[in-house]
Structure formats: C-alpha cells, structure tokens
Amino acid sequence: MRRPFLLHLLAAAILLSTTSAFNITILLGRFPGFEQFNQLLSHTQLAEQVNSRRTITVLGLPNDRIGTLMQLREDAQKSILSLHIILDYFDMAKLAKLTPANKTTLTTLYQSSGLANGRQGFIDVVRRTDGTIVFGSSVPGSPLVCNFVNPVAAQPFNISVLSVSQPIIAPGMDGTYFDTPATPPPPPPAAAAPAPAARKKAPPPVEEEPVEVTEAPAPAAAPAPTKSPAPSPDADADAAADEGEDVNAAEDLTSEKETSGGVDLGVKLGLVIGLAALVAVAGQ
Ligand SMILES: *[C@@H]1O[C@H](CO)[C@@H](O)[C@H](O)[C@H]1NC(C)=O
Ligand SMILES: *[C@@H]1O[C@H](CO)[C@@H](O)[C@H](O)[C@H]1NC(C)=O
Ligand SMILES: *[C@@H]1O[C@H](CO)[C@@H](O)[C@H](O)[C@H]1NC(C)=O
Numbered sequence: 001m002r003r004p005f006l007l008h009l010l011a012a013a014i015l016l017s018t019t020s021a022f023n024i025t026i027l028l029g030r031f032p033g034f035e036q037f038n039q040l041l042s043h044t045q046l047a048e049q050v051n052s053r054r055t056i057t058v059l060g061l062p063n064d065r066i067g068t069l070m071q072l073r074e075d076a077q078k079s080i081l082s083l084h085i086i087l088d089y090f091d092m093a094k095l096a097k098l099t100p101a102n103k104t105t106l107t108t109l110y111q112s113s114g115l116a117n118g119r120q121g122f123i124d125v126v127r128r129t130d131g132t133i134v135f136g137s138s139v140p141g142s143p144l145v146c147n148f149v150n151p152v153a154a155q156p157f158n159i160s161v162l163s164v165s166q167p168i169i170a171p172g173m174d175g176t177y178f179d180t181p182a183t184p185p186p187p188p189p190a191a192a193a194p195a196p197a198a199r200k201k202a203p204p205p206v207e208e209e210p211v212e213v214t215e216a217p218a219p220a221a222a223p224a225p226t227k228s229p230a231p232s233p234d235a236d237a238d239a240a241a242d243e244g245e246d247v248n249a250a251e252d253l254t255s256e257k258e259t260s261g262g263v264d265l266g267v268k269l270g271l272v273i274g275l276a277a278l279v280a281v282a283g284q
Pocket of ligand 3: 103
C-alpha cells in the first residue's frame with residue numbers, strides 16, 4: 001500500500017516539474033502592484049492555462065489599472081482576462097520590430113476558449129510613429145485603447161509579461177455578459193477588497209530563486225488529496241499514516257514484516273501447543 005502511494009507522488013512530481021516551464025503566479029508575485037491581477041488569474045483558473053503553454057505573452061494590469069474588472073461576474077472576468085493572454089511571445093525587442101503604423105493581429109487565449117464570436121478572440125497591436133505601442137480588440141471599429149506601459153518580466157522565448165494601461169474589452173463581450181442585470185452587489189470601488197479566499201494565495205510565492213526549483217515542493221503535495229479519495233477507504237488511512245514519515249517508510253516496511261512474522265509465529269506456536277495438549281489429553 002505504501003510503496004505504490006509514494007511512487008505515485010514521485011511520478012506526479014516528476015511530471016509537473018518537466019511540463020511546467022514557468023509559473024505565472026510565482027513570476028507575477030515577484031512584482032509588487034500586480035496582486036489583484038495575479039489573484040484573478042488564479043481565481044479564474046487561467047493561471048493553469050498560462051502555465052501549460054510554451055510561448056505566451058501576458059498583458060498585465062496593475063492594481064490601479066484593473067478598473068471595474070474586480071467587480072464583474074467570474075465568467076466575464078475570465079473572458080476579458082483571457083483576451084490579455086497572447087498565444088505568442090512578445091518582448092521589447094519584438095515590439096520594437098513592429099512596422100510603424102501597421103496593424104499586427106494577435107491570437108489570444110479567448111480565441112481558444114471557443115466562446116469568441118467573429119474577431120472577438122483577436123487583438124491588434126500598433127506601434128505608432130511616435131513610438132507608443134497600443135493594443136485593442138480586433139473587432140472592426142474597436143478603438144486601440146490599451147497602452148503598453150513597460151516590460152515587467154521575460155523568460156525568452158517562452159513567457160513575457162507586459163504592463164498595460166487599461167483592460168481590453170471586445171465589443172459584444174459586454175453585451176453577452178454585462179447585460180445580465182444580475183450583477184447584484186457592486187461593492188464600493190475599494191479595489192483593495194478582493195475575495196479573501198484567493199488573497200491568501202498571494203503571499204506564499206515569496207520564493208525568489210529559480211522558478212523550476214521552487215515549484216517542485218508545492219505540486220508534490222498537491223496531488224496527494226486527489227489520490228486518496230478515489231481508491232478504497234484504506235487509502236485514506238494510508239495517506240494519513242504516510243504523513244511525515246516518508247523518510248522512515250523503508251524502516252516501517254521492515255518493522256511491519258517483523259511484526260507480521262511475529263504474529264505468524266505466535267499463531268503457529270499456539271497451534272503446536274494446542275495440538276500437544278490434545279495429544280496429551282488423548283494419551284491419558
Ligand atoms: C520555450 O519555447 C520553445 C519554443 O518557442 C520550446 O521549444 C521550448 O520547449 C520552451 N521551453 C520550455 C522550458 O518549455
Ligand atoms: C504555481 O505556484 C502556485 C503558488 O505557489 C501554486 O499554487 C501552483 O500549484 C503552481 N503551479 C504549478 C503548475 O506549478
Ligand atoms: C503591415 O503588416 C502586414 C502584415 O501584418 C504586411 O503584409 C504589410 O506588408 C505591412 N505593411 C507595411 C507597410 O509594413
């Protein structure tokens with residue numbers, strides 16, 4: 001029981017460490033001012049989708065630029081946020097190579113969600129002749145409202161995070177989502193009152209060193225709960241028993257054998273004594 005369980009853990013740890021090239025939650029956590037955006041990425045599960053990609057650019061919204069996004073329904077938040085995740089790598093060098101005043105169309109994660117209508121899943125980027133770089137929805141007639149502010153982080157050529165000035169919302173997204181008057185408690189625009197559940201996740205990523213190394217311990221612990229509920233009730237007890245004794249597991253196994261051997265011996269001895277007693281009785 002113990003041995004397969006530990007092997008599962010090990011396999012899961014190896015799998016996770018080889019498939020994730022980076023962790024957007026940890027990456028963004030190193031930059032003060034993106035706490036709410038980071039929290040939204042995790043809350044909408046978009047962080048996992050970002051981490052599963054090899055080549056990606058995230059248009060990050062600082063806390064003071066996130067606007068009303070924090071107050072929207074979760075599906076709207078997810079749609080809008082996924083429009084800020086570009087399925088290509090764009091860092092400063094690549095942005096500088098854009099032909100001035102020429103529109104380049106970029107595919108976003110929203111396009112791959114299957115929810116996009118028409119051009120909703122695409123955004124345009126333009127490097128103006130004055131050097132400023134602007135983004136906007138590719139839906140015809142949409143304004144280029146979102147300004148590039150500065151590069152935040154880059155891990156060439158896999159992930160780049162750029163800071164931008166305001167959310168990009170494709171026309172029709174609001175029609176689809178915000179029409180619903182069921183946006184009941186629009187709390188005060190106190191942007192500093194996020195969901196308490198997600199907030200707790202922000203502090204931990206204080207890990208500063210190489211992302212790959214710091215990632216390893218967290219995922220190793222995560223798969224445990226998914227393993228235990230599924231199999232027999234024994235597995236739960238096993239999992240609980242395994243807590244904190246991983247190092248001693250080998251010792252445990254041998255001592256278990258000894259005790260079970262002892263039990264065996266005891267039973268046999270009992271039988272022999274019982275037989276001897278019977279023989280003695282019969283003999284009399
Ligand atoms: C980085 O991206 C390249 C392709 O752009 C890919 O071949 C490589 O595997 C990626 N690196 C990691 C660690 O995922
Ligand atoms: C990324 O880091 C967060 C916070 O440390 C963690 O909860 C999450 O499991 C990590 N994701 C991956 C894919 O390693
Ligand atoms: C503008 O970009 C398009 C492709 O995005 C390209 O075909 C065209 O030649 C470019 N125009 C200029 C003036 O660079």
